[in-house]
Amino acid sequence: MQRFQVWAPHARDVRITIDGATHDMRAEDRGWWFCDEVPQAGQRYTFSLFDGTEWTKPLPDPRTRSQPDGVHGPSEVVADDFEWTDHDWAGIHLRDQVIYELHVGTFTPEGTFNAVTDKLEYLAELGVNAIELMPVQPFAGTRNWGYDGVDWFAVQHSYGGPEGLKRLVDAAHAEGIAVILDVVYNHFGPEGNYNPLFGPYTTHGRTGWGDVVNISGPGSDEVRAYILDSVRQWLSEFHVDGLRLDAVHAYDDRRAYSLMEEIRRVADEVADETQVPRTIIGETDQNDPRIVNDESRGGYGLSAQWLDDVHHCVHTLITGERQGYYIDYGTVELLADTLRNAYRFRDTWSEFRARTHGRPLDLSQVAPWRMVTFTTNHDQTGNRAAGDRPSQSLSPEQLALRAATILLSPFTPMLFMGEEFGARTPFPFFVSHTDDELARMTREGRLQEFARQGWNYADVPDPLDPKTFESARLDWEFEKEQVLLHDAYRELLEIRRTRGFNREDLRELQVEHGETWLTMRDAAEGSVTFAANFSDAPVTVPVGGELVYSFTTPKVGAEETVLDPWGFAVLA
Amino acid sequence: MQRFQVWAPHARDVRITIDGATHDMRAEDRGWWFCDEVPQAGQRYTFSLFDGTEWTKPLPDPRTRSQPDGVHGPSEVVADDFEWTDHDWAGIHLRDQVIYELHVGTFTPEGTFNAVTDKLEYLAELGVNAIELMPVQPFAGTRNWGYDGVDWFAVQHSYGGPEGLKRLVDAAHAEGIAVILDVVYNHFGPEGNYNPLFGPYTTHGRTGWGDVVNISGPGSDEVRAYILDSVRQWLSEFHVDGLRLDAVHAYDDRRAYSLMEEIRRVADEVADETQVPRTIIGETDQNDPRIVNDESRGGYGLSAQWLDDVHHCVHTLITGERQGYYIDYGTVELLADTLRNAYRFRDTWSEFRARTHGRPLDLSQVAPWRMVTFTTNHDQTGNRAAGDRPSQSLSPEQLALRAATILLSPFTPMLFMGEEFGARTPFPFFVSHTDDELARMTREGRLQEFARQGWNYADVPDPLDPKTFESARLDWEFEKEQVLLHDAYRELLEIRRTRGFNREDLRELQVEHGETWLTMRDAAEGSVTFAANFSDAPVTVPVGGELVYSFTTPKVGAEETVLDPWGFAVLA
Numbered sequence A, B: 001m002q003r004f005q006v007w008a009p010h011a012r013d014v015r016i017t018i019d020g021a022t023h024d025m026r027a028e029d030r031g032w033w034f035c036d037e038v039p040q041a042g043q044r045y046t047f048s049l050f051d052g053t054e055w056t057k058p059l060p061d062p063r064t065r066s067q068p069d070g071v072h073g074p075s076e077v078v079a080d081d082f083e084w085t086d087h088d089w090a091g092i093h094l095r096d097q098v099i100y101e102l103h104v105g106t107f108t109p110e111g112t113f114n115a116v117t118d119k120l121e122y123l124a125e126l127g128v129n130a131i132e133l134m135p136v137q138p139f140a141g142t143r144n145w146g147y148d149g150v151d152w153f154a155v156q157h158s159y160g161g162p163e164g165l166k167r168l169v170d171a172a173h174a175e176g177i178a179v180i181l182d183v184v185y186n187h188f189g190p191e192g193n194y195n196p197l198f199g200p201y202t203t204h205g206r207t208g209w210g211d212v213v214n215i216s217g218p219g220s221d222e223v224r225a226y227i228l229d230s231v232r233q234w235l236s237e238f239h240v241d242g243l244r245l246d247a248v249h250a251y252d253d254r255r256a257y258s259l260m261e262e263i264r265r266v267a268d269e270v271a272d273e274t275q276v277p278r279t280i281i282g283e284t285d286q287n288d289p290r291i292v293n294d295e296s297r298g299g300y301g302l303s304a305q306w307l308d309d310v311h312h313c314v315h316t317l318i319t320g321e322r323q324g325y326y327i328d329y330g331t332v333e334l335l336a337d338t339l340r341n342a343y344r345f346r347d348t349w350s351e352f353r354a355r356t357h358g359r360p361l362d363l364s365q366v367a368p369w370r371m372v373t374f375t376t377n378h379d380q381t382g383n384r385a386a387g388d389r390p391s392q393s394l395s396p397e398q399l400a401l402r403a404a405t406i407l408l409s410p411f412t413p414m415l416f417m418g419e420e421f422g423a424r425t426p427f428p429f430f431v432s433h434t435d436d437e438l439a440r441m442t443r444e445g446r447l448q449e450f451a452r453q454g455w456n457y458a459d460v461p462d463p464l465d466p467k468t469f470e471s472a473r474l475d476w477e478f479e480k481e482q483v484l485l486h487d488a489y490r491e492l493l494e495i496r497r498t499r500g501f502n503r504e505d506l507r508e509l510q511v512e513h514g515e516t517w518l519t520m521r522d523a524a525e526g527s528v529t530f531a532a533n534f535s536d537a538p539v540t541v542p543v544g545g546e547l548v549y550s551f552t553t554p555k556v557g558a559e560e561t562v563l564d565p566w567g568f569a570v571l572a
Helices: A114-117 A121-127 A161-173 A220-237 A259-275 A309-319 A324-328 A333-340 A378-382 A397-406 A436-452 A466-472 A480-499 B113-118 B120-126 B161-173 B220-237 B259-272 B309-319 B323-329 B332-341 B380-381 B397-406 B435-452 B468-473 B482-497
Strands: A004-007 A013-018 A021-024 A031-033 A042-051 A099-102 A131-134 A178-183 A202-206 A211-213 A242-245 A281-282 A304-306 A344-351 A357-358 A371-374 A412-416 A509-513 A519-521 A529-533 A539-541 A548-550 A561-563 A566-572 B004-009 B013-018 B021-024 B032-033 B044-051 B097-100 B130-132 B178-183 B202-206 B210-213 B242-245 B279-282 B303-307 B346-350 B354-357 B371-374 B413-418 B509-513 B518-521 B529-533 B539-541 B547-550 B561-563 B569-572
Touching: A004 A013, A004 A371, A114 A161, A121 A480, A161 A178, A178 A220, A202 A324, A220 A242, A220 A259, A220 B354, A242 A259, A259 A281, A309 A324, A309 A333, A309 A371, A309 A378, A309 A397, A333 A519, A357 B220, A378 A412, A397 A480, A397 A529, A397 A566, A480 A548, A519 A539, A529 A539, A529 A561, A561 A566, B113 B120, B113 B161, B120 B178, B120 B482, B161 B178, B178 B220, B220 B242, B220 B259, B242 B259, B259 B279, B309 B323, B309 B332, B309 B371, B309 B380, B309 B397, B332 B509, B332 B518, B380 B413, B397 B482, B397 B529, B397 B569, B482 B547, B518 B539, B529 B539, B561 B569
Parallel strands: A099 A131, A099 A412, A131 A178, A178 A242, A242 A281, A281 A304, A304 A371, A371 A412, B097 B130, B097 B413, B130 B178, B178 B242, B242 B279, B279 B303, B303 B371, B371 B413
Antiparallel strands: A004 A031, A013 A021, A013 A042, A202 A211, A344 A357, A509 A519, A519 A529, A529 A566, A539 A561, A548 A566, B004 B032, B013 B021, B013 B044, B202 B210, B346 B354, B509 B518, B518 B529, B529 B569, B539 B561, B547 B569
8 A cells, every 4th residue: 555545536525544643635536535644554544534514433444455353443554565485386277176165264163264274285185276265355243154245455354364365375375276265246245334435336226135336337437446456456466366256147237348357357467467377257147158258259258157057956866855946957857958058048948037048158169167066055055044064964975976976077166165074064144243233134034034935933043143153163073974975075086187078178078868867978089987876776877897986886887887876986 | 819818927817808798718828818709800808807806907908909099998909911012112221221200299280190101202302211200109198209108019099000000101111211110118108007917027126217127037038028029010010121129228138138139030030031121220328339249249239229429429519518418528529539430438438427438349340320320319309308409599500510410421310300491399208198196297207307407397398288299290381491401401311322421331431620620531532521610610621622512602622621600511
């Protein structure tokens, strides 16, 4: 930070208080205010705004980089220097990544970046080479999934603040692991968002999560700059390898240049400057090729997008669940179709949406590694009433079958923390709002939502209760069954790495199926074959050869294989 | 109509009353209800819907083709046969069109399609070869611009109904004139829209004009079909040559296939079937190439779009006005820039919008005839407090200069009815809502809007007052000055037709300018040169030659020309 400055176009006058001393600020162009004091690391400061009638209370800086006393407290000047040791880090192309999504607060007993660092070696040995941190921007209190973040240049203090994040990134790179940050640019968190007092950061609209961000209306240039500068900060100053953009369909994006294109351009610039690849991944369920198509074809050109469809296909087949959006899934035929085409909906009727949905992806242009898939993730787990994981109700065989289907597919796999050992801890929704009214509304909103679905209040964890948060902490003491599953994950990731299917062209994948079974192989000579049984009865599949790996004990012949219930086989 | 049918997914039971006799309807797939009575032309019918508790009053058919007693009355069965005489009609490519926008109700003393027919010869002699009818879908009462329409398959009865529209199209084709309909698919009119009782035709959102149309949410397939079937009806059964889509930026269009693409596809199909070109023109001020880019480049591929920018440039230069969006215009340099690039904003700061706006058009792909320009239109006139036309305050020289700049440009010109003779009648906003509360709100809303801009209530015509409507009727008794202007329009259109600039590639246009003057020519050998003076002082411009046409008396030399105040010259 070269000098103290703030964008406050709404204000008639602005003052800054630095370590107790108040200074007038000077208005310059287009709503920016300046103060000539030289910022020094460790200084605490706040702004006060005058609207012509009265002064606000002291407010944190919208571009604060540190909030040591929380989202309502003063901002802290943080230096941008750091003793980086990752000079040799060349990055990892997304095509070759195995991502591991984790929530810093519950991944370890300590709930800090430092404690994550202690697990990096474990992750590397598992076969993971990228971690995706659920959002780490400041939120009220110390317990939050992260999607209630404000202060988009800062890092949650209780996790370790900006210095802690840099240490984690540096250590990850030393371990050969890339770091992806999940960033929320579609709404501001409901508590501690003082930005609207400064300028038009939000629109009149609201998502279910908070105020909609003004990226298209009057004043949106500065709001886009707020976002794009934060993107650059993470990728450049913090050496972060990629961003996962939360819910891009909720962007109020109506300008001729989309925010996604602009984010991607910043990422491309940083990649060019540093010669380390940078990845921008969009969360979307729109089955809209525009997200990943390149600019020449009118697309936003993101590196990749989340693809829920594979999860939904596998989840419905293994659990038999059909509630909500699962109604559009549930047959092996649909799984085969999705593996062949990536998008489940390609101008296809969706019963859940009660309308036609999606558009075909041009498979000649979009490689399958640009689709991120998973056996579960924070949402697929935590959006359930009790936040229960698949591993709390499925058998080890079923868990291994889920994993094998995802990990061997040509798409980019993402694990959710703990799934690799079948964690029995749930991942329920939790918050620690300090605003009583907001806390009450959040609790009641969630209870009512699930009550409508037929749940008893008593079975839905109270998101405000610290016990709910505590229940989500991973238990790292593995039982024997968990060790076996963990070994399966490691084996499968090894097979993916050494003998995996072609990830450059989905049309190379050959998928066959019956009512309960499915096989995948690719067109290359000597490709392995994956055969899976999505039923509780043995099934004979028309592929054979030599067994490379299985979690059960299939009978492998020359031309056919008998798979156990919920069994799979990797054949050569 | 093969049989009586209606989409009423909300209803538990549906009855139809045909000429006084009530019949039960039979539910079939996806919310459609049927009755086996054979429809016969002239029958009046209504539907009643049962929601499980009570029956609605008798309602008109959402797909009604005729409402002889107005939007609240019964529907009428109308045959689709007609004695067409336009078998030899081959259509006119938009590149070659000169469009004339007219409002059926005020274009003639009678205010009917038949009376428009009587003016076709006049229009053809003027040089017009396409008429664009402001919307003709039914509205409450007899006085309305048309943007409050409901019943999107029907035609306003007081204009002459569906039969009258067909006669007009047939007669226009006989006169060598194409017909474009202005259609409103972004909102339903505020009175007489019974569709939401039948099904999810609207969303919870509202534009300033009425309920937002549900083209993206649950049930939107049938709403899109409602729109697309009406598009086909106009283009196919009614032989209409093109559609102008009102305010496409207000479409709530969030599906992977845009409604615009789907409309264009229907138009392409009808063009293929009939070998008559069909044009889809979008109204937009977004300076977003996606509107006209083709599908391979991620665009919606409309034939053309309205381009307000040229109007705003010319209007500000000649009137000196700078209020509202005119603040972003007003120099000859900007006019030259807009003539060269079509879009005024190409990732360019807009003071009016308080943000950066637009994106460059790829001039190698998008021909200038795909931009529709005008010296004024219904909005640029009628959205003024008093609805005053330029011709009520500008000199004949200024009017001729406006016209020459627009009519000679490579863009497709559109005249607004009466401008060719400098009509002194205003075109104020008028409505004839029969709902008292709606009428009151419309009147007060308009008065308050202009009061905020500093107008006295007394100077803003009451939109409900029949006198306001009457004041808008064109007066066809030309005064001498009006005859001279009319002659100028005819001359300019003749020059456009015979010696006009290249309309296929805007990069062929050569534009030079000084502070008050501008010249246009194209790269072709022997091109005419257009020179214009946008000031009230004579100016010498660095082009000469032989005078082809002027409205004033320029002094034309070999290398330079002296233009009169507000004068122009066409030179060879």
